[in-house]
Amino acid sequence: MITTHRWAIMFPHDTFGRVVPPEAGKEPEGGYVVGKSVAQKIIEAHLVKGELKPGAEIAIRIDQTLTQDATGTMAYLQFEAMEIPRVRTELSVSYVDHNTLQAGFENADDHRFLQSVAARFGIVFSRPGNGICHQVHLERFGVPGRTLLGSDSHTPTGGGIGMIAIGAGGLDVAAAMAGYPFHMPAPRIVLVRLKGKLPDWVSAKDVILELLRRLTVKGGLGKIMEYGGDGVKTLSVPERATITNMGAELGATTSIFPSDEITRAFLAAQGRESAWVELKADDDASYDEIIDLDLSALVPLIAQPHSPDNVVEVKQIEGKPVDQVAIGSCTNSSLKDMLMLAALLDGKTVAPNVSLVVSPGSKQVLEMLAATGALTKIVGAGARLLESACGPCIGMGQAPPSGATTLRTFNRNFLGRSGTKDANVYLVSVETAAASAITGVITDPRSLGTPPSIEFPDKMQINDNMIIKPPADGSKVEIIRGPNIKPLPKSQPVGDVLEGKVLLKVEDNITTDHIMPAGAKILPLRSNIPAIAEHVFEVIDPSFAARAKREEGGFVVGGENYGQGSSREHAALAPMYLGVKWVLAKSFARIHKANLVNFGIIPLTFANPEDYEKISSGDKIRAENVRRSLKQNEPLVLKNLTRGIEIRAEYDLSERQREIILDGGLLNHVKKTVT
Numbered sequence: 259m260i261t262t263h264r265w266a267i268m269f270p271h272d273t274f275g276r277v278v279p280p281e282a283g284k285e286p287e288g289g290y291v292v293g294k295s296v297a298q299k300i301i302e303a304h305l306v307k308g309e310l311k312p313g314a315e316i317a318i319r320i321d322q323t324l325t326q327d328a329t330g331t332m333a334y335l336q337f338e339a340m341e342i343p344r345v346r347t348e349l350s351v352s353y354v355d356h357n358t359l360q361a362g363f364e365n366a367d368d369h370r371f372l373q374s375v376a377a378r379f380g381i382v383f384s385r386p387g388n389g390i391c392h393q394v395h396l397e398r399f400g401v402p403g404r405t406l407l408g409s410d411s412h413t414p415t416g417g418g419i420g421m422i423a424i425g426a427g428g429l430d431v432a433a434a435m436a437g438y439p440f441h442m443p444a445p446r447i448v449l450v451r452l453k454g455k456l457p458d459w460v461s462a463k464d465v466i467l468e469l470l471r472r473l474t475v476k477g478g479l480g481k482i483m484e485y486g487g488d489g490v491k492t493l494s495v496p497e498r499a500t501i502t503n504m505g506a507e508l509g510a511t512t513s514i515f516p517s518d519e520i521t522r523a524f525l526a527a528q529g530r531e532s533a534w535v536e537l538k539a540d541d542d543a544s545y546d547e548i549i550d551l552d553l554s555a556l557v558p559l560i561a562q563p564h565s566p567d568n569v570v571e572v573k574q575i576e577g578k579p580v581d582q583v584a585i586g587s588c589t590n591s592s593l594k595d596m597l598m599l600a601a602l603l604d605g606k607t608v609a610p611n612v613s614l615v616v617s618p619g620s621k622q623v624l625e626m627l628a629a630t631g632a633l634t635k636i637v638g639a640g641a642r643l644l645e646s647a648c649g650p651c652i653g654m655g656q657a658p659p660s661g662a663t664t665l666r667t668f669n670r671n672f673l674g675r676s677g678t679k680d681a682n683v684y685l686v687s688v689e690t691a692a693a694s695a696i697t698g699v700i701t702d703p704r705s706l707g708t709p710p711s712i713e714f715p716d717k718m719q720i721n722d723n724m725i726i727k728p729p730a731d732g733s734k735v736e737i738i739r740g741p742n743i744k745p746l747p748k749s750q751p752v753g754d755v756l757e758g759k760v761l762l763k764v765e766d767n768i769t770t771d772h773i774m775p776a777g778a779k780i781l782p783l784r785s786n787i788p789a790i791a792e793h794v795f796e797v798i799d800p801s802f803a804a805r806a807k808r809e810e811g812g813f814v815v816g817g818e819n820y821g822q823g824s825s826r827e828h829a830a831l832a833p834m835y836l837g838v839k840w841v842l843a844k845s846f847a848r849i850h851k852a853n854l855v856n857f858g859i860i861p862l863t864f865a866n867p868e869d870y871e872k873i874s875s876g877d878k879i880r881a882e883n884v885r886r887s888l889k890q891n892e893p894l895v896l897k898n899l900t901r902g903i904e905i906r907a908e909y910d911l912s913e914r915q916r917e918i919i920l921d922g923g924l925l926n927h928v929k930k931t932v933t
């Protein structure tokens with residue numbers, strides 16, 4: 259293990275197994291290497307393999323992991339299959355926040371399974387009702403300077419307190435829990451240089467919407483967005499976390515803020531000041547790219563259907579009637595957000611045409627709202643209070659009416675994600691959402707006059723009674739499995755000859771919500787792959803699963819940024835179950851590409867992007883010498899037997915990734931390499 263800084267090695271743990279880092283403000287023994295950015299410093303301190311040169315594969319040691327229930331059941335089944343008695347991380351936390359509606363036994367069974375698994379393997383368990391994983395982790399567990407790997411794409415929320423927090427597929431997280439380092443292409447580091455201060459009514463959400471407007475949902479691919487400049491000190495931790503959270507929508511590997519006095523105050527309010535270390539970029543740090551952003555020049559922004567980068571100014575579409583307003587999600591459910599909401603709703607009534615739903619991000623936020631009296635203002639105005647969970651963000655209830663216009667403070671507005679296929683979802687700040695809920699039409703909050711001043715408490719009510727610590731020895735704990743938990747499907751090593759049909763050809767920016775939809779009806783099937791596989795590509799082509807089964811597998815062709823969005827490995831695992839052997843796309847989103855490899859599906863790219871036109875759904879394709887080519891890192895020749903032409907397919911895979919595919923997936927590979 260290579261570590262450049264002493265503080266990256268093991269430190270004492272508190273009662274939750276959290277690391278107690280060096281004394282606040284104290285530099286690590288040996289000091290920092292000069293000329294580094296915050297991200298570089300942390301990555302280098304955790305580097306196990308490779309060099310921080312953009313594109314090359316690196317491996318980093320993971321200090322903390324988090325899972326949520328929708329990806330966690332599979333991740334823990336995989337961890338179990340690795341036959342490791344106890345997690346080897348400093349801290350692993352299992353959250354239950356996604357599948358909280360219990361319309362049948364399935365989700366409840368999964369919760370019980372997760373609780374028993376946590377006790378067995380030394381994992382901290384955050385009970386249903388305790389809150390959204392990213393919000394709770396920031397409040398109770400995150401530590402500046404540490405690495406966090408989470409089986410959820412919004413794990414970069416932790417970058418708000420100076421963590422390198424990365425989203426990954428459940429299998430990668432399971433491997434990290436088993437002590438296996440996390441591999442990724444070394445990212446380019448982009449400095450987002452902030453200056454000025456946000457004007458009244460403009461919020462952190464508008465900062466990230468502005469970046470999405472400029473850079474698009476592909477703009478962050480292969481990059482870490484590191485925030486710096488004078489403007490940083492004007493942003494609180496919840497604001498920073500909103501920005502790093504939604505860096506996921508840029509496709510970024512992660513996003514990070516320095517850890518400064520504001521971070522210290524946030525941790526102190528959580529009774530965790532001892533977790534603070536200062537982390538700042540050196541004055542002479544160099545970056546691969548610099549983006550300048552003047553906070554004082556921003557205005558309220560809104561992302562229109564059906565992509566988070568379809569951003570315009572709120573005032574451009576003001577006046578459009580609204581049917582639903584939803585406030586919450588891991589992007590905007592902090593106490594700060596909720597206090598702003600309460601102040602705006604104070605003494606008002608929600609417009610008669612609007613259903614306003616509110617989900618506070620954590621039990622702590624909810625308790626604070628109750629204690630400060632802010633809850634009375636929210637409920638008094640007619641808001642429908644939901645539990646502290648993901649809820650409508652993932653279509654877990656509160657599906658809007660047909661053809662509805664729904665304004666949400668969330669991070670994704672992909673087609674169908676709300677649970678209503680013809681609904682139009684707009685993404686906005688809390689300020690814009692609250693203003694629109696009151697008026698009943700899309701409203702620029704600046705029209706409300708002087709903004710309320712919010713009194714933010716400097717001490718939070720700490721009550722960790724919904725967090726269960728694992729026993730010191732969990733080896734005798736029985737794992738409780740309900741009938742919904744089916745055994746893991748086995749992935750087969752790729753064959754030397756692959757012949758079959760293109761089952762589907764899709765456009766650019768296809769999301770994992772297209773590939774493997776979520777929502778209240780499908781999410782409960784996450785631990786039952788045969789059942790969930792029936793829904794693959796349902797939003798685009800409801801006949802996909804039946805055709806794949808009839809043809810005994812086949813292939814998929816995609817455009818740019820294939821598989822953007824969530825970390826759900828089910829978008830690879832379920833196609834694998836249906837026999838999909840390769841996906842040929844113009845380019846891939848990072849997490850999905852890794853997930854395809856993890857389940858033995860080859861992510862191929864066009865050597866000539868024009869060849870995209872030379873392959874269609876239904877074409878019969880044959881590739882020979884597949885295993886030999888993978889071993890020798892040579893491109894594949896895909897014979898399009900239907901058209902009588904050849905297409906050259908490349909792949910940008912490290913030796914390790916090629917071995918994983920040859921082994922039939924990461925699980926088989928890890929079993930071979932982790933002892």
Ligand code: MIC
Pocket residue numbers: 328329356409410411412425652776823824825826
């Ligand atoms: C999402 O926001 O899409 C999810 C649901 O949180 C996913 C994880 C999942 O599909 O379980 C994510 O962001 O990774």
Ligand code: SF4
Pocket residue numbers: 356390410412587588589647648651652668669
């Ligand atoms: Fe939950 Fe939505 Fe955040 Fe995903 S984006 S973790 S569904 S709140």
